[in-house]
Amino acid sequence: MIRIAIIGMGLIGTSLGMALRNADPKESPLGSLEVIGFDREPRVTREARGRLAIDREARTLADAVREAQIVVIATPVRAIQDVLRDLASHLPAGAIVTDVASTKALVCRWAADLLPATVAFVGGHPMAGREQSGPGAADPDLFRNAIYCLTATSTTPAHAVEAVEALVRTVGAKPYYIDPEEHDAYVAGISHLPLLLSVGLVTATGNSPAWKEMAPLAAxxxxxxxxLASGDPQMQRDILLTNPHGLTRWIDELIRFLVTARExxxxxxxxxIEQMLEQAKTTRDAWLASKPHLRPGEAEFTNFPTVERPSLIGFRWPKREK
Amino acid sequence: MIRIAIIGMGLIGTSLGMALRNADPKESPLGSLEVIGFDREPRVTREARGRLAIDREARTLADAVREAQIVVIATPVRAIQDVLRDLASHLPAGAIVTDVASTKALVCRWAADLLPATVAFVGGHPMAGREQSGPGAADPDLFRNAIYCLTATSTTPAHAVEAVEALVRTVGAKPYYIDPEEHDAYVAGISHLPLLLSVGLVTATGNSPAWKEMAPLAAxxxxxxxxLASGDPQMQRDILLTNPHGLTRWIDELIRFLVTARExxxxxxxxxIEQMLEQAKTTRDAWLASKPHLRPGEAEFTNFPTVERPSLIGFRWPKREK
Structure with a gap:
């Protein structure tokens, strides 16, 4: 029996819990599981329990991680620093900590600084979501076939990487190993920039004196x-604030595009204009056709990724360190 | 029997034909119909016929509009000027001409300049679409509950307005009367700006040297x-080119937003950042909740629109002028 603690029962935490508890213990690489949930708002933990995302509600952080082999931090990004600090003294030796935050460089630095040496950290970021938030919007199939970014370093213990990869596969997602800085630069373009453009569109039109007349025409x-402008503002705020370097570069790119298009x-x-439109259509159609949720190389066997991924063949849960 | 000619059998022309031919003649205010289709590419007209969008394929523009009571121009915007010029001498006296273009001011000016006095023009713009183009993507339900903008002036004959409104209702859409200049200013914000942002996102990320590594992470x-970047480039080009005044204002607004957000x-x-995100969420959620496809005032009876709309009660097809 593997005990998994989920800290933060929002959309992602609750969806993860539901997916983990839905998995067949005979087929899942993790075997049979117990999922403990904690949210700083007990009402939210209760709602997650109502959705069958957890086996048990924890009253405190310490209670949540007691005897946990895997701890998943699923709070907004900026809260992770405090959570790590608060968890540090309560984590059992040998525990494996992961997160689901949309930015990785800062989170990995916090983990390195704050977690004790007896604990392993593997950063995680499932490329899945929806604009609704909270346990009520959770969906056990949210991660199915989604790319799930994982960050590990040369010092990350193999058993920790294997355990988190097993968790990722159990929820139906595809592990994708990536450097944290690289991750942040890439997702700034394909995830945080789209968010900002959604917000920009609503801000520009919504602030117009003509908005009331325009709104009924919007289709x-x-x-x-x-x-994306309907997403959780707290989560979005943290994403925008923890990846400024990655994001401002893309904002500059977009401003350049708009200035050129305007001219x-x-x-x-x-x-x-014709060339701009045709090129964009070609790029997007190729992206769509490329089955974007395959990892690079997965479609063409000639180009198999050289990134080292520990095999799960013969995966056994390592003996707990006492 | 009303004869309707559709010029241009793309997504909208073919969808219109399908919706018109699907309508029950006993319930439709137009009664029984015959739909004639024409596209400058005979292959496209044939495909539209294969989709049961038209009763008969016309070989020429003149053939298409012979004895037509209503002519719907469903070509890309900039082609409309040539189509109007070519049609002018072939239109039967008393014919009613409408279009489906995304910009209205220029089209209305062309119609006023090019059509003979014996013919009436009512501009139209259904607020519906999809990113795929051509007859293959057509859908008879495309217009169901959609707002359908109509432009008429004080000199537009009442029977012409009634006929086009009847056509709009027959395909399941909601007539919405609007001034052409006002229309162009509004749709620039809620339709053309989103298009440009879609294209900008794909252009900025797709042109990056890291695109190949980023693409698999895009979700x-x-x-x-x-x-919207996957839409028909020819149609989009015409939209961007025929509404420069409306659009550049919104581009400036967006650049201002991005500069501020960047800072x-x-x-x-x-x-x-929190305030920006919360305000955008509030605006968008309110828009979504407001049933945007109701006309302003349709939800609250206290605020019924004062725009003059000819009643369809007792609508009879007027005697043809000889």
């Missing part, structure tokens, strides 16, 4: 491009 | 915000 295009539109430059 | 957020992110301004 599916507006709905989709603005979708071309004002000048009626047919050829340039 | 549903990227997919939705970039959706706040670089400075780690928690309060400002």
């Amino acid at each position: 599916t295009g507006f709905r989709d491009v603005s979708r 071309q539109i004002a000048a009626g430059d047919v050829a340039a | 549903t957020g990227f997919r939705d915000v970039s959706r 706040q992110i670089a400075a780690g301004d928690v309060a400002a």
Whole structure:
């Protein structure tokens, strides 16, 4: 029996719990599980329990991680620092800690600074989500076929990497090993920039004196491009604040694009606008067709990724250090 | 029997034909219909016929509009000028011409300049679409409950307005009368700006040297915000080119937003970022909750729109002028 503690029972924490508890212990590499849930708001933990995401509600952080082999921190990014600090003295020796935050460099630094040497940390980031938040929006299938970024260093114990990878596979996702800094630079472009553009679209139009007249005309295009603006502001705020270097570079890129497009539109430059639109369509259609939830190389066997991933064949839970 | 000619059998033209032919003649205010289709590519007209969008394929523009009571121009915006010029001498006296273009001011000016006095023009713009194009993507339910903008002036004959409104209701959409200039200013914000942001997101990330590594991480957020970039480049080009005044204003607004957000992110301004995110969420959630496809006032009977809409009660097809 593996005991997993989930700290933070929002959309991701609750979805993870549901997916873990739904897994068949005979088929899951983790075997049979007990999931303990904790949220600083007891009402939220109770709701997660109501959704069958956890076996038991913990009253305190210390209670949550008692005898836990795996601890998943699923709070907003900026809360992770405090959670790690508070957890440090309560974690059992040999425990494996992971998180689900959208930025990784800062979180990995906090973990290195704050966790005791008897505990292993593997950063995690499932590339999945939805605009609704809280346990009520949770979905056990949220991670199915999603890429799940994992960060490990040369000093991360193999059994810790194997355990977190087993957790990722148990919820139906695909482990994808990546350097934390690289992760942050990439997701700033494909995840945080889209968020900011959604918010920008709603801010620009919503602040207009004509918004009341415009709103009824807004249709599916507006709905989709603005979708991310309906996400959890607290979570989004932390994402934007913990990845400033990655994000500002992309904002500059977007401003450059808009300035150029504005000139071309004002000048009626047919050829340039046509080229811009055709290139974007080609890029996006190719992305869609490439089955984006395959890892690079997974589609072409000739190009198998060289990243080292511990095999799960013969995975056995290591003896607990006392 | 009303004869309707559709010029341009793309996504919208074909969807319109399908919706019109699906309508029950006993319930539709237009009664029984014959739909004639024309596209400058005979292959496309044939495909539309295969999708049961039209009763008959026309070989030429003149053939298409012969004895037509209603002519719907469903070509890309910039082609409308040529189509109107070519049609002018072939339109039967008393014919009613409408279009489905995403910009209205320029189209209304072209119609006023090019159409003979014996013909009436009512501009139209259904607020519905999808990123796929062509007859293969057509859907008879595309217009169901969608707002359908109509432009009419004080000199537009009442029977023409009634006929086009009847067509709009027949395909399940909701007529919404609006001034052409006002229309262009509004849709620039809620439709053309989202398009440009989709294209900008794909252009900025797709042109990055790291795109190959980033692409597999892109998930549903990227997919939705970039959706409009997969639309028909020819149609999009025309939209961007025929509404420069409306659009550049919104581009400036977006650049201002990005510059401000960039400063706040670089400075780690928690309060400002939080406020921006919360305000956007409030605006979008209210928009979603407001049943955006109701016309303003339709939800609250106390605020019924004062715009003059000819009643369809007792609608009879007027005698053809000879």
